[in-house]
Amino acid sequence: xxxxxxxxxxxxxxxxxxxxxxxxxxxxxxxxxxxxxxxxxxxxxxxxxxxxxxxxxxxxxxxxxxxxxxxxxxxxxxxxxxxxxxxxxxxxxxxxxxxxxxxxxxxxxxxxxxxxxx
Amino acid sequence: xxxxxxxxxxxxxxxxxxxxxxxxxxxxxxxxxxxxxxxxxxxxxxxxxxxxxxxxxxxxxxxxxxxxxxxxxxxxxxxxxxxxxxxxxxxxxxxxxxxxxxxxxxxxxxx
Numbered sequence: 001x002x003x004x005x006x007x008x009x010x011x012x013x014x015x016x017x018x019x020x021x022x023x024x025x026x027x028x029x030x031x032x033x034x035x036x037x038x039x040x041x042x043x044x045x046x047x048x049x050x051x052x053x054x055x056x057x058x059x060x061x062x063x064x065x066x067x068x069x070x071x072x073x074x075x076x077x078x079x080x081x082x083x084x085x086x087x088x089x090x091x092x093x094x095x096x097x098x099x100x101x102x103x104x105x106x107x108x109x110x111x112x113x114x115x116x117x118x
Numbered sequence: 119x120x121x122x123x124x125x126x127x128x129x130x131x132x133x134x135x136x137x138x139x140x141x142x143x144x145x146x147x148x149x150x151x152x153x154x155x156x157x158x159x160x161x162x163x164x165x166x167x168x169x170x171x172x173x174x175x176x177x178x179x180x181x182x183x184x185x186x187x188x189x190x191x192x193x194x195x196x197x198x199x200x201x202x203x204x205x206x207x208x209x210x211x212x213x214x215x216x217x218x219x220x221x222x223x224x225x226x227x228x229x
Binding site for chain 1: 159160162163164216219220221222
């Protein structure tokens with residue numbers, strides 16, 4: 001079945017540094033990928049929609065200059081957390097939908113990246 | 119009103135019990151509905167889609183009431199391995215748009 005690979009699985013970084021998270025669709029093309037964030041005991045919250053070849057669409061309250069998204073190919077989207085601060089510590093999950101699959105096509109999730117900013 | 123609301127948890131049940139989760143959604147134009155399962159510190163995994171006619175997958179039964187904008191999940195003969203958080207998920211409309219997640223209901227099955 002379809003698989004989405006996310007890397008790294010976890011990262012610890014110092015405040016002020018930047019962290020890049022990669023999301024790849026392994027056996028299907030994804031013109032659109034979604035980035036979610038989940039704080040402890042909270043629901044997944046959509047941060048932005050990543051569109052191949054064009055600018056990402058950010059949800060209200062998400063700073064586009066802080067969370068840089070690049071979707072340069074049909075199988076790769078990256079999220080860069082710039083100048084990370086402790087409040088950015090969270091579980092970041094990417095996902096993609098296989099639009100060429102008939103019938104229901106729910107999101108396929110990466111395994112998530114647990115970011116801890118010290 | 120939140121877009122997707124679920125029963126507050128946690129649900130603590132013994133093995134073999136039947137448990138039901140409920141969910142309501144606010145967008146009447148929503149197209150597709152799903153239940154996802156999320157284990158602690160893991161990504162969500164699709165449990166099952168929810169169809170208007172109701173559907174069953176082994177011990178799991180999902181139902182949808184579009185008029186009431188209500189979704190349910192029934193788990194029969196609970197197993198220890200069913201312990202997880204169950205997420206009600208709604209697709210607001212067009213294909214390619216992001217899914218909207220409920221906060222989740224935690225189930226704990228004990229022996």
